[in-house]
Amino acid sequence: MASLLHDPNVSHVSVPNQKSTTPRSTSFEVETVSTVPMQSNRSGESVVRSSSMSSSKDGVFLTWEDLWVTVPNGKSGSRSILGGVTGYARPGELLAIMGPSGCGKSTLLDTLAGRLGSNTRQSGDILINGHKQALAFGTSAYVTQDDTLMTTLTVREAVYYSAQLQLPDSMSKSEKKERADVTITEMGLQDAVNTRIGGWGAKGISGGQKRRVSICIEILTRPKLLFLDEPTSGLDSAASYYVMSRIARLDQKDGVGRTIIASIHQPSTEVFQLFNNLCLLSSGKTVYFGPASAANEFFASNGFPCPSLQNPSDHFLKTINKDFDMDLEKGLGGGAVPTEEAIHTLTKAYKSSGIFVQVQRQVAEICRQDCGAFEWKKSSHAGFVTQCLVLTKRSFVNMYRDLGYYWLRLAIYVALGVGLATAFYDIGFGSESIEARGALLMFVASFLTFMTIGGFPSFVEDMKIFERERLNGHYGTAAFVVGNTFSAVPYLLLISLIPGAITYFLPGLHKGAEHFLYFAVVLFTCMMLVESLMMIVASIVPNFLMGIIAGSGIQALMILGGGFFRLPGDLPRPFWKYPLYYVAFHKYAYQGLFKNEYEGLSFPNNVQAGGPATISGEQILRERWQMEIDYSKWVDLAILFGMVVLYRVVFLGMIKSNEKLKPIVRALLSVPSKKTTQVVVNPSVTPSATPLHGDQIQSQIQIRAQVPHVS
Ligand SMILES: Nc1ncnc2c1ncn2[C@@H]1O[C@H](COP(=O)(O)OP(=O)(O)OP(=O)(O)O)[C@@H](O)[C@H]1O
Ligand SMILES: [Mg+2]
16 A cells, blocks of 8 residues: 555655644645645644554545436436435545535435435446445444434443443453543543433433534544544534544554545635535535645635635535526625536536546555455454343333333323223133133233333334444344343233233133233233334334334234234134234233133023023133133243244334345436436526536546456
């Protein structure tokens, strides 16, 4: 790699040391010698970031070439969000992506991190160390634009649990704690450590503090490739500077070059000086990609000099933001040149500039280096058992503190239990109690378990956190399922025992501890089953409203086909009997509970209709309820348990296959680079869109010819 950095053919733009905080125009000269960009902060402390400084052999060289991202746009075709973006990011360097809101910054980061949504199509090459490599699940850290955090935890707990999950088992607990504390202090959160993060309904830490907690969690492991989407949003200019400088200085801890790509809205002059490279986007097109310090000169040389005493980044954004052109027309903006025209001039100037040629050369050069495929070390994570234990504990604490997860449900269940107990109080053993018992048990097996759906919104929040942590490779899906299952057990036991006892003993159901325990265990298992079912639903539908509707619909169908409202013999064969009756867990819950209740009891018979004076429970089960009494109630319970395991395995399988299938689907949907020019571009969105000039196509073809064949 040294040859790359000092290759006489590769010219570098020299960046003079900047000590002043006021913007000044930098000399834009192309040299053949690599110069270390050096910036200094207000106190004179130097912040050095350069690929030559750190050991780049361990680092990640990321290149992207002619990247297009399109989304369907009604019947008219597709709209391009990114239009032929080319660039690179190197170890030890901080690349800033800037541009007006909606220009495609997050899309570019998502594309590079391999996280584009399924409705998008992408084309172009993204190479890691010159190789086409999947970049997902723990291969990099990505601080997304939205903060997805566990709202019930305090700042310290959130970071500490994350440290336990992510850092290897070879580190002691105290070392992990120390790393968490150091990182919290680095992000200036020491005064908020014991404050809960808070969220919907409970105010906690501020938005800017949440941002910093998100960053803390992702930099704990000091990742080699770090994506940050708006890391400074919600922060004041001083906090922004400190946060960015600490991110930029991650290298200095262990001397390993880190590749950092951050999108940023409003960098102050000091923050701007921390950037090595700048990617300026407008409507998905590159207005500028090159050394941050040379951007001023680029704008000046193309007729848009930065006015003195103005922050250069403000100037760049003002020049290329066309969202408010209507105001300009009314004379409110005060600009001399319409923004559309300015963007067109700058994109054209950039494409024909030496900087663009240099970027292309740099990309080709990185691709040509045989750095070998990057090996992502998985062993540097906590082991499976540790992850399961930590996740169980974290989830237990979250369930304990989130009133809506179980406590509210417990209260409602107790209220319903009291309702059932009073409605069916002392049902006795008369002939009328035969029907009453059936109705009571049906209500317990259907509607009490149905209400488990109430915890779904909280589970969806858990899933969002899981998705973020999973994508960043904090832990595996199996550990999440284990953690979620075991942490829920104590609460579900409480819910099935307390309201269960009220519902069981006050009406006077079949006496005996074994009978009550069976009743409570079936209730517990059914609630677990509904939770498992909702987990599967959560992995399919995108939000909790749709999930609740879908989950309720599925359960209502199962209740209908369970063999109570329509006796098994009367169920229409297609669908209702085969397969629904056998698939619905309600069948096994009804049969188990009914057998538990009726077997061993006898009731007075309807003598007027003839026959013996009493009727046995077994007879009632067989004739009145049409139950399969040739096998024991324990078999029904075993089937219910088996279903819990099966549902959780299905959930695990769905997430795993989703992870495996997504890259394949994306690869199938992505257009090979050669077909780039066939991508339909909505001309109304990008009026200045000229996919590629002839000479640029030529130069790119040449570059591609140099790229080693990638697998
Ligand atoms: N999946 C999608 N489907 C349709 N349009 C999309 C999709 N993703 C992004 N867009 C559109 O692409 C444009 C760029 O979005 P993106 O989120 O990348 O902007 P941004 O530069 O990050 O903006 P901000 O600074 O406000 O975060 C927007 O106009 C957005 O509406
Ligand atoms: Mg964004």
